Amino acid sequence: MASALSEKLSRLVxxxxxxxRITESNVQDMLREVRMALLEADVALPVxxxxxxxxxxxxLGQDVLGSLSPGQxxxxxxxxxxxATMGDGVADINLAAQPPAxxxxxxxxxxxxxxxxxxxxxxxxxxxxxxxxxxxGDVYRPAAIEQLKTVTAxxxxxxxxxxPDQKPVDIAHAALDYARKHHFDVLLVDTAGRxxxxxxxxxxxxxxxxxxxxxxxLFVVDAMQGQDAINTARAFKEALPLTGIVLTKLDGxxxxxxxxxxxxxxxxxxxxxxxxxxxxxxEVFDAERHAGxxxxxxxxxxxxxxVAQGVDMAAAQKLAAKVKSGDGFxxxxxxxxxxxxxxxxxxxxxxxxxxxxxxxKASEADLTRAExxxxxxxxxxxxxxxxxxxxxxxxxxxxKRRIAAGSGVQVQDVNRMLKExxxxxxxxxxxxxxGLMKMMKRMGGMKxxxxxxxxxxx
Numbered sequence: 001m002a003s004a005l006s007e008k009l010s011r012l013v014x015x016x017x018x019x020x021r022i023t024e025s026n027v028q029d030m031l032r033e034v035r036m037a038l039l040e041a042d043v044a045l046p047v048x049x050x051x052x053x054x055x056x057x058x059x060l061g062q063d064v065l066g067s068l069s070p071g072q073x074x075x076x077x078x079x080x081x082x083x084a085t086m087g088d089g090v091a092d093i094n095l096a097a098q099p100p101a102x103x104x105x106x107x108x109x110x111x112x113x114x115x116x117x118x119x120x121x122x123x124x125x126x127x128x129x130x131x132x133x134x135x136x137g138d139v140y141r142p143a144a145i146e147q148l149k150t151v152t153a154x155x156x157x158x159x160x161x162x163x164p165d166q167k168p169v170d171i172a173h174a175a176l177d178y179a180r181k182h183h184f185d186v187l188l189v190d191t192a193g194r195x196x197x198x199x200x201x202x203x204x205x206x207x208x209x210x211x212x213x214x215x216x217x218l219f220v221v222d223a224m225q226g227q228d229a230i231n232t233a234r235a236f237k238e239a240l241p242l243t244g245i246v247l248t249k250l251d252g253x254x255x256x257x258x259x260x261x262x263x264x265x266x267x268x269x270x271x272x273x274x275x276x277x278x279x280x281x282x283e284v285f286d287a288e289r290h291a292g293x294x295x296x297x298x299x300x301x302x303x304x305x306x307v308a309q310g311v312d313m314a315a316a317q318k319l320a321a322k323v324k325s326g327d328g329f330x331x332x333x334x335x336x337x338x339x340x341x342x343x344x345x346x347x348x349x350x351x352x353x354x355x356x357x358x359x360x361k362a363s364e365a366d367l368t369r370a371e372x373x374x375x376x377x378x379x380x381x382x383x384x385x386x387x388x389x390x391x392x393x394x395x396x397x398x399x400k401r402r403i404a405a406g407s408g409v410q411v412q413d414v415n416r417m418l419k420e421x422x423x424x425x426x427x428x429x430x431x432x433x434x435g436l437m438k439m440m441k442r443m444g445g446m447k448x449x450x451x452x453x454x455x456x457x458x
Contacts, residue, residue, distance in 0.1 A: 024060060027056065027059045027060060030059075031052050031055060031056055031059075034052065034055070034078065035048055035052055038051065038260070041260075042261075043260045043261050044261040044265065046264075047085065047261045047264050047265075050085075051081060051082075051085055051260075054081050055078055058077045058081070082260070083287040085260050085263065086260060086263050086270055086285075086287040087263050087269040087270055087285075087287045090285065090286050090287075091269035091270070091271050091285070092271065093120075093124075093128075093216060093244070093272075094215055094216055095128065095185070095186065095215065096215070097215040099179075099180075099183070099185050099186075100133065100176070100179040100180065100184045100185060100186055100187040101186050101215045101216070102176065102186075102187045102189065102212045102213065102214040102215060103120070103186060103188050103189065103214055103215065103217075103218060104189050104191065104205075104208065104214040104217045105117050105120075105188065105189060105190050105191055105218055105220055105246075106191055106205055106217060106219050106220065106236055106240060106242075107193055107219055107220035107232075107236070108194060108221075108222075108232055109141075109192075109193030109194055110193070110222065111193065111221055111222045111248060112220060112222065112248035112274060113190055113191070113193060113220045114136070114144055114147045114148050114151065114190050115147075115274075115277075116220050116246055116248055116274060116282070117134055117151070117152075117190045118134070118148070118151025118152055118154065118157075118279055119151075119155070119280070119281065119282035120188060120246075120272070120282060121155040121156075121188055122154075122155035122157075122279050122280060122282070123272075123282050124185075124186055125155065125156050125157060126280075130185040130186050131158075131183070131184050131185045132155075132157040132158070132186045132188060133157065133158050133159075133160055133179045133182075133184040133186070133188070134148055134152045134157055134158070134159050134187075134188045134189075134190065135148075135159070135171060135187065135188070135189055135190070136148040136171075136190045137162070137168035137171050137172060137191045138191060138192040138193070139164045139165075139166060139167070139168060139171075139192065140164070141192070144190070144192075145161075145162055145164070148190050151279065155279055157188075158184070160174070160175045160178055160179075162175075168191070168192070168204055168208055169208060169211050172208055172211050172212050173211060175187060175189070176212060187212075189208065189212060189214070191204075191205055191208060192205075197231075197232060197236075202235070202239040205240065206239055206240065209240055209241075215243075216243045216244060217240050217241060217242050217243050217244075218242075218243070218244045218245065218246050218271065218272075219233065219236050219237075219240075219242045219245050219262075219266065219268065220245075220248060221233060221246070221247060221248070221262055222248055222249050223247045223248060223249050223273075229261065229262055230261050230262070230265050233245075233261075233265045233266045234265055236266070237265070237266045237267070237268070242266050242268040243268060244268055244269055244270070244271035244272075245262055245263060245266065245268050245269065245271060246270075246271060246273070246282075247262070247270055247272070247273045247274065247285070248274035249274060270285040270287070271284070271285055272284060272285055329424065329425045329428035330389060330390050330392065331381050331384065331388070332389045332390065334381065334421050334424060335381045335382070337424070338374055338378050338381075376407070376409055376413060377417050377420075379407040379408065379409070380403060380404075380407045380413065380414055380417050382407070383402075383403045383406035383407040384403055392418065392421065395414075395418065400414045400415065
């Protein structure tokens with residue numbers, strides 16, 4: 001996420017922390033570097049000028065000038081102003097309307113509107129406990145209607161059928177009538193996009209807006225668009241009363257400029273961010289946390305949320321009860337631990353939320369190797385018989401050769417995996433005897449997350 005911008009600003013932060021005092025000279029040097037980093041990240045020039053002016057004013061204020069900890073002071077100012085540029089705090093979706101609350105999705109073709117509509121449906125069902133109906137007003141791309149049908153089914157919402165020979169306004173009328181009669185809480189309306197802004201697109205979406213009178217009009221914009229995102233945002237703002245922005249593809253190799261520019265150009269708050277291609281890869285946007293990520297401070301809150309979401313609590317409680325009762329920790333349990341790691345979105349997804357000084361210790365090669373190691377362990381266990389998984393002590397030389405051949409690895413890989421399993425099994429035995437606190441202390445002594453199966457050692 002915004003890797004180039006993050007890298008430059010993180011490097012700057014380290015340099016500033018080494019300064020003895022804040023002076024006009026080193027503030028000017030820092031601001032010059034910040035300006036270049038923002039411009040290279042495709043942040044709009046007026047936004048950069050405004051940002052730099054605000055940081056300079058605060059950095060040269062009486063209460064900061066001559067500070068004995070200039071690094072902390074400057075980092076704090078930059079972080080605060082980054083957050084202010086993207087919108088202070090969290091602006092969640094507004095559903096305070098007579099049901100159904102209508103949400104209109106606007107944006108150019110390719111920005112990810114249809115996928116985002118499915119993600120938003122899943123979010124509203126899972127987090128807000130709403131009954132959701134979706135409908136597509138994109139009559140120009142038959143594939144868009146089918147795509148919405150597919151993602152809606154995956155999200156667990158209901159889809160209202162539409163066909164390419166219908167007029168978008170007629171579709172909207174019919175969907176709204178259906179939503180009212182069947183007591184839906186929310187109606188999500190996906191609209192047509194174009195490859196570029198044109199009058200026909202704007203007239204059509206204005207007519208839809210007048211018909212539906214949505215409580216939310218969300219502008220979906222691709223974070224990888226760079227400067228083009230600003231022009232698109234300005235055009236949509238002039239045509240529609242935008243209430244919020246959804247940034248998509250923040251997980252891509254984007255420069256991050258759109259996140260800093262679009263909010264200021266439209267005046268609308270950023271409400272959601274698309275952070276992965278998965279249907280649950282939509283986060284409520286938090287400007288302060290996003291600023292922390294850009295500055296390389298990480299986002300520990302998001303990391304905890306991601307881990308909590310990926311953990312199957314029922315399975316974890318079942319394992320805890322099994323260990324407590326004295327039943328052995330077997331390879332089925334070990335496999336479950338590995339699969340839990342995968343369900344959290346993989347190591348690279350977790351590392352992205354760690355502070356840069358921690359994440360930087362694990363290179364891209366380390367992560368790739370660790371990801372492969374997790375898959376290899378999973379393949380080895382899945383090549384075993386149910387009896388072997390329950391009773392690992394049965395696995396001798398001939399069985400190891402068969403398992404290695406079945407999973408496409410060497411016998412030493414099987415031996416390595418079994419050794420790791422034995423270490424985990426030994427830890428679980430200590431838990432049985434009430435040695436949980438001892439085990440936690442031991443884990444606390446491990447560096448980083450290197451004590452977890454498949455995690456790289458820092």
